Amino acid sequence: MDKFLCGIDLGGTKINTVIITNKGEMVSSYTLPTLAHEGPEKVIQRMKETVYKVLEDAKLDVSDLEGIGVASPGPLDAKKGIVLNPPNLPGWIDITLAKILEDEFKIPVKLQNDANCAALAEYYFGAGNRTKNFVYITISTGIGGGAIIDGKLYDGANSNAAEFGHASINFDGEKCQCGSYGCFEMYASGTALANFAAKEIEKGRESVIKDIAKDGKITAKDVFEAYKMGDNLAKELIEREAFYLGVGIANIIMNYNPEVIALGGGVANGFDILYPIMIKTVEERCYKASFEGCKIVKAKLGQNSGAIGAAVLNIVFSKN
């Protein structure tokens, strides 16, 4: 009988762990808060705890698993299984995570960038539907993604490929924390949308956004909420968001010539609202053939995509 696959999505706020079959069916899942401020040792302890819990819930033994995959924030070294120094995991410096978990569970452990894992999950079991040339873009706090080229995850020389959010779309723009200027995510991420809203309101623009925002802190979700209420400022901001997304996606299409692009992350919840202006902008800025050969769709797997993709690493890289 085929073995089961275990995936851990190590996020800045939560650890989400799943066991799936090799057809992508969910067997069990469990989530714990990361409590990242407590440092790597305690976080890793909680990661182990989630694995024992999903095994117990699924009535399985470690020996029933093909292996464990971990989706981690970057930067990391996937080949060596080392988490380098992610900004949202304080105290993590060159942590040999794969080895630490292998020592605990005595089965192979693979590590990969979280957005790449989500891309793999969508490719295998979600919106990608195993189309050979597939791109996944996540639009939330930042913008990230992953690219499947000719049926294989392309992760580059050191697992940093497909950092779509840091393609510059304005060379005169503000400096980004990555070192470049006017990066895609500075215009089109959920954070950017919320910041643009806050700036307009500071200038005195009337809008229900500030009434919706809890504790005065505006989020992208608040802007979409206001849009649905017919708010004028929200309409302007969302239209601009859709335009920026179109510009960024056009670049991605010209780079990768994919058959399918799936959009995930919080902002993609507004997919239907964003679509008309986004698609028009993409069409204006791409080769006709590339545009016509590419479907832009909403991602399917939601919150579990990172963990499912991590589990899939056991199949994808099992021969390495």
Ligand SMILES: [Zn+2]
């Ligand atoms: Zn950047």
